[in-house]
Amino acid sequence: MDKFDVCIAGAGVVGLAIAYQLSKSARYANASIVLLEREPSFGQITSSRNSEVIHAGIYYATDSLKANLCVAGKKLLYDHLQKFELPHRKLGKLIVAQKTEEEALEAVKEKAHENGVTDLCWIDTHQLRKLEPEVRGHAALLSPSTGIIDSHSYMQNLLNLAESQGVIFASRSEVIAVHQEPKSFLINTVLTHTHGLEPYDFHCTEFINCAGLNAQELALKTEGMNPKYVPRLHLCKGDYFSYSGGSPFSHLIYPMPEANHIGLGIHSTIDIAGQLRFGPDTEFVDNQSYAIDAGKSNRFVNSIKRYFPTVDPAKLHPSYAGIRPKIVGPEDDAGDFQIQDSSIHGIKGLVQLFGMESPALTASLAIGEYVIDQMNREARR
CATH class of the missing domain: 3.50.50.60 (FAD/NAD(P)-binding domain)
Known part of the structure; x- marks a missing residue:
């Protein structure tokens, strides 16, 4: 044997x-x-079946495995990608807060600093308009070390x-x-x-x-x-919608994260080929089905409009779905x-x-x- x-x-x-x-x-x-x-x-x-984003390590509980391994892994990953000349781009990410969310955005910045992410920049409304003319928000955090990868x-x-x-x-x-x-x-x-x-x-x-x-x-x-x-395994499904035409953004655009960080909100990402997509949402499900509910389009539009008011619903198209292997449920920390x-x-x-x-x-x-x-x-x- x-x-x-x-x-x-x-x-x-x-x-x-x-x-x-x-x-x-x-x-x-x-x-x-x-x-x-x-x-x-x-x-x-x-x-x-994910966003193919290289994360900075911003949101996770201090001294958690997610925080420590993300921050350490980010450096290892960028070094590896550069060494072997693999496709990636360090685009940077904007976490956009609306008028009532500025205090929560401050808390995000503090959490990131506790995790060793010290390169975040506070962006006011005028700076945000210069960086991303199509994005609307009261303030934002710029994460310059966030990027994308061809997974x-x-x-x-x-x-x-x-x-x-x-x-x-x-x-x-x-x-x-x-x-x-x-x-x-x-x-x-x-x-x-x-x-x-x-x-x-x-x-x-x-x-x-x-x-x-x-x-x-x-x-x-x-x-x-x-x-x-x-x-216990909790299946958490997330759908993605692609957006036809050229991307109006030069950075990844994220809203404020969801409660308990179940998800990071319906955000915009760009793949290595330049395709803009929005997602994922969060939906706890009972089985591993990757069918996309096209009826979610209106819900996506309403979420996206908060930071991208000129989004064109006709350009949103169901793309793909993924399932996160969560070990906490929707009501858990x-x-x-x-x-x-x-x-x-x-x-x-x-x-x-x-x-x-x-x-x-x-x-x-x-x-x-x-x-x-x-x-x-x-x-x-």
Whole structure:
């Protein structure tokens, strides 16, 4: 029976970043690492259905994993993108406040400073009109380090680099059970081929569950896992609408964030090709459907008009949807990443990642480093 040193389940941007960081780390330089993905290719779910924004680390609770890993990950990500000449643009972002929101905007600035984001600039109404003539607001914060990324190019690069270091990538490979054995795990998988399904079992010394929307399901298939350590999954859907014609903005435009930071409001982003889009909204749902409700168009227009009053409803077109793997519900306080090792769940050699929503793309390389640090600490215990 085959045996690997490390098995990673889930080849979204986080799984790819962990595989890459492991492959170039000192302790795992000669390790056998396999990266499994049940979809036909990498990054097919959450990682390909988001705003493709490089976040600054502004909104998150101070000293939370989201805040610390976003701020650290932003620098790692920009350095990586520049080193490998991958598509990205540091456009900057404007967080726009209306007349009654100036105090809340001040609080956002203070929170950002607590998180180590010290480059925000206060913009008054006149400065805002000069920067973005089509935007209306009483005041704004300019975040110069916010940018955009071609997430597919980035993920492909991570996979190429990991494979060049010996990582084995296996798509159409679903983990159906994880069994504990002395000093290893027995992994039961099913491989999907053109001619049908094939069972494939192997051993690994360490197992990393970063299966995104399926992380909770996989955790409950792990022998010996106490369900109390598996946070409830809350599916939070977000639709995007594209906007035809040239973009009237030179920056990303964000309204004030929603209560409890469930979402960052229906904002404008631009992709690498220059396509303007608005979204996402937030809607807690019961199933993983990516159908877009075209009837939301009026609701989007009303939200966008607050900062872009000349928006043309005829130019809005349903584009795509994504689902965030939240671990808090709509009435809960803002949630954080959960990255669990045996000090939490008691199973040595197992790392589990839950709630890998935004800013996981920005934080991905820092998440990889964090996971390696956990694994190294556990090896010394």
